[in-house]
Amino acid sequence: MRLKSILALAGAAILACWLASPSLDAGPSPRAQNPDTIPAEKSTAMAKEIIPQMIAALGGEAYLSVRDSDCTGRLSQFGPLTGALGGFAEFRSVWIFPDKYRREISRKGIIIDVYNGNQGWTLDKGGISDTDPVVVAGFLAGLKTGFDNLVRYRLKEPDLEYRYRGIDVVDLKQADWVEITDTDQRSFRIAVDRGTHLPVRFAVTTLDPKTGEPTQDTTIYSNWHVVDGVQMPFGVSRERDGRRSQQSFYYGCKLNSGVSPTLFTKEDLQNHWKGKKSK
Helix, strand or coil: CCHHHHHHHHHHHHCCCCCCCCCCCCCCCHHHHCHHHCCHHHHHHHHHHHHHHHHHHHCCHHHHCCCEEEEEEEEEEECCCCCCEEEEEEEEEEEECCCEEEEEEECCCEEEEEEECCEEEEEECCEEEECCHHHHHHHHHHHHHCHHHHHHCHHHCCCCEEEEEEEEEECCEEEEEEEEECCCCCEEEEEEECCCCCEEEEEEEEECCCCCCEEEEEEEEEEEEEECCEEEEEEEEEEECCEEEEEEEEEEEEECCCCCHHHHCHHHHHHHHHHHHHC
């Protein structure tokens, strides 16, 4: 499979903030603290008390009101079967939230993937092509399960269920686990550092619509920096069902810089392609 296809599938499956989402499991089970003995109403209240603390630690209103981001860094990919390092590349990741996303990968040339709602295109050395509808669908599904999308937009949904899942040691940090379940029975588990109130891990469990088998995508956050009043993880690792798939190290980010919507159009890619051919 060509590099652009691997990157497109990986990005569409995990998105949210490039966060996401190394060979570590979701941490020892918070059930070791027997949170199921806590009455349901108290469990919900405890979970709802932790979430605002986390949002405040992330930057409060500054975090919630982020409109766009423009980040650069280095991306490593790992084989889905062996977990071996499959390669690395420099990248630029640009968002206009919630559903405009552009990723530029520099490795023996530049590959650009653009998503704009339910549309997508790719530019590589062969020219511009429409993104496979399955990959676009994966991108849209990833939006619904991404950490930033959940915290910024979905917490207002009236039918979400909240549960406190106990205290645990996660990545050498004492953390509270909070679980949020939506009406599609997707489970979102967040490990929140008890000292900083920042998220340590974000685990999403979904059920395959055909087989009913669960899949868990886990994002591991580290190396936090304040950018324009917002806490951002400059180290983001992702795994699927216990196998690491991706690791990103960010060089820097700009927030609310007025990213142009034209970056997320096929016309922009066409202009970029014409510029490459004229050189």
